[in-house]
Amino acid sequence: MAEEYSRDLERAEEYEQTTARATALGKNKMELSTGLIIAARYADKLRRVALVAFSKMVPKEVIIRDIAELNKQLYDKIVNEMKLDKLSVIKIIVDAEYDEQNNKLVFSNLRILRYYNEDEIKTLCKSYEDKIKALEDDIQNFKTKVAQIEQLLKSME
Template sequence: MATWKLEENIQRDLEKAHENIELYGGHLLKAPNKYEIKTGVIIAARFADKIRRTAFAVFGGVLPREEIVRATSELNKRIYETLISMGIGKLDIIRITVEAAVEGGKLVFGEPKIEWFIPHSEVQKKVEECEKKMSEIRKKIETLLSEIP
């Protein structure tokens, strides 16, 4: 079993960050020193890597990598707790957007916006369940109305 080494992961993330800059542009400059970081549409299990890589792409030349790792780690904990509370599974499709800025040598993230993409088949199941419940309610109402003199 391979052991987890922070240095190896950081180097891999730095390489992926450079790739992100060239291929995807996962960030948007909103104001001087204020960025919007976007994961794009991903499976939920990949969000932490995507956030960290994009942060390296944006702030790698400005902040020490330890600060980027610290800040993204804290953000990723917040996002994870939110995903769990929302009932989002590891293989569900999501998109995360969050504002980031450098303040006093620290990387500061705003409140993340999480979009959850539900497959059409799941939506259709929910619609059918709702229609069935509505039909049952209508029947109960008709029965109650027929009993009124």
């Protein structure tokens, strides 16, 4: 575990030099963004982005602890609610604020954006086309039934 965190710290320093993935929103408040990643890599990427964004104002142990809690929530949402595959392309954006009194990061406005590849889009379109066709058939059947009922009512007059 310690080796993994030291590797993340090294990568975080590297990211700080090459890629800004955090936007300041106010005092001790940042918007963190993973950028486009595969779902399997969200935890490492989010931890690294947070380390870059908060390393100068928040103890590293606090960042790692609180991001670990957020990552548990994200896992549940990504795997159980959204039912995403490990190779699904996503982007996670979250607002994070350092609460100095309680010595913790507070997260809000969590967004998980799912990106689809061309094959997935084609499959989704085909599925929706099939549903539309079924609905059109239902509408036609209802129109036929309405016409039959209208004729029946006219014949009863």
